Amino acid sequence: MPSAPSAPHAARKPGPMIAVAAAAAFLATFNETFLNVALAPIMADFGIGVATAQWLATGYMLTAAVFVPVSGFFYRRFPTRALFAGVVGLMLLGSLIGALAPTFPILLGGRLLQAIGTGLLIPIGMNITVAASPREKLGLYMGIMGAMTTIGPSVSILVSGALLEVTTWRTLMWVFAALCAIVLFAGAAVLRTLITLGRPRLDVLSAALIAIGLVGLLYGVSTAFSGALAMAFVSMLVGIAAIVLFALRQLRASDPLLNLSPFANPRFTLGVLMVMATLTIVFAMNIAIPIFLQSAQGQSSLDAALTVAPAILLSAVVAPFAGRAFDRSGIRPLAATGFVLIGAFALLVAWAAGGSSLLLIAALYVPLIAGTALVVGPVQTFALSQLSREQSPHGVTVFGTGFQVAGCVGTAIATGVYGAVTAARASSGIAAADAAVTGFRSVGLLVAIIALAGVVMAFAAVRSAARASAAPVAPAALASADGGAGALAPLIARDVFTLSPEQTVLEALQMFAVRGISGAPIADRNGRLVGFLSDGDVMRYLAAEHSLARGMFTVAASTGGAPGASEDDALSVAMRDLMQLPVMRLGERRVITIPADASMTEAVAALADAHLKKVPVVDGKRMVGIVSRSAINRSAVAAYLEQKLPQLV
Structure with missing residues (x-):
């Protein structure tokens, strides 16, 4: 039986709540690559090989991906402040375990606890932003969220590279624990519940199916380039079959774990695909550039991180402006332009890899990442704006899952293509440095092809939006x-x-x-x-933001305009809210x-x-x-x- 709904209120000052949500998104994605540059010292400390150590990265991404689909259940079931504190607290606990870990399995266990928090925190932060943002500023705030999720993995490489120059890898875990504590206290201070809570049931079978599906699919992709093609094929086949069974179950369930109805909207589907393509590119380039600079040119991890730093900083500046541009002009001028910048400058960065100038690579990488900022935030806003208020949490969950999938796929194909092409060229007698250049250029070409597909999807999304907003022409x-x-x-x-x-x-x-x-x-x-x-727009707003809206209007109508004390209080609260609300908000x-x-x-x-x-x-x-x-x-x-x-x- 559903519980009595909570009493959410409109966010009259959404800034602090959205700032905490953005900080949480940054924290979660920051941690995805924070430990990657420390794999070598971790291997030395525990006496393990690269095949074992890489599970700190692969296992993290897989675990995070598994927990994203169930985030919608927790968001609709528990008060936002308590849920946020619990999730960030889980990441804090994992950091402390990792910092004190005497063996590698314990370190991996702490890392996987962090991953559970990441899988839940990104969609929770996006849901808070969608619920708290005024409609006329949704593009701006989603642009900020897009910037935080995009630059998080890049900034972490820079920070961890700098720290490892002067300290050990355990310090990274302590630093992240401190960041978790700051975000946890900030969330406890400003967050409140903005939706009507209920008692949805967790469909354990659906959760198991999506977990098997994502693990099978992503494990298959990550091992496809290692030579174990048969294992990769079987893993992906099992994953696809589980995902199909999961989808069929959601379509038949009265209260699905993940409502797939948003995919009936072609503009939402195109938006998801465009964002996943962009994030795949970000993860691919952010791992390919450091690997190439360190392995082929002998640069330090700090120098490699500093090469991508200017682009990271610029993307944080560009994203809010892209959000404002979306609020004014929509998706039309942004997405296609962003993908064109990505594709063109991916090829130019690949060309510059043949030289020795880090400055040139850094300069050419700036417009590439700026292009991703033009896509991620605006396209997320565009896609989520196509959904009803009831569908929005499910749409956010889809995007959160897509983020983790894109991260795994981008990392896997970049390292796989780079390693396979480099090894093939080296085995043919070409010098190792030249073989590495060819491998890196292959990654750049792959990125350009993905960007070209993005341009096609951007034009398709614009045409679909135009058809939806224009009156049909009679035969x-x-x-x-x-x-x-x-x-x-x-x-x-x-x-x-x-x-x-x-x-x-x-x-x-x-x-x-x-x-x-x-x-x-x-x-x-x-x-x-x-x-x-x-009046329908107003009633939907009142029903969502004021839990007694339906009841108070019913009582007012049935009693000839004389509601009781509780209904009168609720009506007064609602009317004061509407007195401050501009018509363009609804x-x-x-x-x-x-x-x-x-x-x-x-x-x-x-x-x-x-x-x-x-x-x-x-x-x-x-x-x-x-x-x-x-x-x-x-x-x-x-x-x-x-x-x-x-x-x-």
């Missing part, structure tokens, strides 16, 4: 049946009640009540249409419109396909009126009766 054969262009003109209501972007939602509701309407366009001072607010920005010279069939198609009651009519960018479903219905019935009634009589 020519039908246009003549309703009189063609201009037949709609008599039904256009020219005296339209509009809202201004500066008005509050409460003022809008007052206008709805006085005028007897259910929604109104939002127009700027020049008469240009910038949004549309309906209004739909991507408004479906029809041109002033549209035919009747075009208007009917726009209203029917989008399930709308009314649609604004525009002349260019300027709104000139509105056409309602009821006006068209009355006109159609009147025309039919005028023609057919004499025959019926």
Whole structure:
């Protein structure tokens, strides 16, 4: 039986909460590569080989990937502050175990505890951001989150490389423990629950299937280049079969572990694929460049880390600006541009590998990483904005899973391609340094191919979004049946009640009540249409943000406007909230419109396909009126009766 829902409140000052969520995302991804540059001293301390030591990286990524899909269950079940503290506390405990570990198995155990925290923390942080962000600033805040998740693995290489110049690998674990403690206390201070909690059940079989599927698939990819092709093939086959069974179970379950309905939206699916492609590139280049510089050019780990540092710093600056650009212009100018920069400069970095200038490689790497910043945050925002409020946590979980999968795949294919090509060239008699250059250039070419696929997906996403927001065009054969262009003109209501972007939602509701309407366009001072607010938008907001919304309105209606004390208090809280809320916060920005010279069939198609009651009519960018479903219905019935009634009589 579901529990009584919690009472979340709108985040009036979302900044501190989003800052903590961003810090958590950075912390989780920072730790994914923090220990990678310390593998050599760890191998020396414990007397183990590289095949054993690499499980500190591979095992970490696999464990994190397994726990991402169940994060949605925990987020919907437990209060946000307690959940956040528990997850970060788990990472802190793993760090302390690792710092004090007397043997390698204990170190690995501590590392896997950290991985559990990472798998849960990234989607929890994204869910907090989506729930707390004002709609008009969602692109900016998701851009910040994208920057944190992208630069985390890169910054960790720089920091760990610098620390290892002066201290031991155990210090890395102590440093990370201190960072965990800081984030834990910050979360305890500012976080609160922003969603209505319930008592969802954890589907253990589904969790087991997705765990087997991800481990099998990612283990197969990571071992495919080691020569064990038969083992890799069997592992991937088992993984794919488990994922298929998992998907079938989710489609049949009444309360699925992971709601797959977001994938029914092609724009969401394209967004997931674009972000995964970008993160695959980031992980591939961030491991290929240090390996190449250290193995082929004899650079130190610190010098290799400093080579990628300028790009890391710039991406942190570019990402929020990319988010603002998305808020203004949408995805159209950003994603394709980002993938073009990635592909072009991946080839240029590969070309520069033939020389000895670290400065040139560093300079060419900057626009490549800037390109990833143009993609990750805006595309995540674009994809999640296609989902309903109920689907958003599941969409975030999908992205979190995709992040871990992309990290494993990017690391595996970069090291695999580099090692295989380098070994093949060296065995043919080419000098080791030249063979390494060829191996690195092969990775650059692979990245460019992935970026080209990203460009194709970006254009497909833009076209799909345009089709979704534009009114369907009627077939020519039908246009003549309703009189063609201009037949709609008599039904256009020219005296339209509009809202201004500066008005509050409460003022809008007052206008709805006085005028007897259910929604109104939002127009700027020049008469240009910038949004549309309906009473349905307001009710959905109240139901999500104020737990008593449904009950208090029901009581108010049934008692003739005289609710009891508790309902009255809840109503007052809700009204004060709406008094401070601008209409653009809840209004739909991507408004479906029809041109002033549209035919009747075009208007009917726009209203029917989008399930709308009314649609604004525009002349260019300027709104000139509105056409309602009821006006068209009355006109159609009147025309039919005028023609057919004499025959019926």
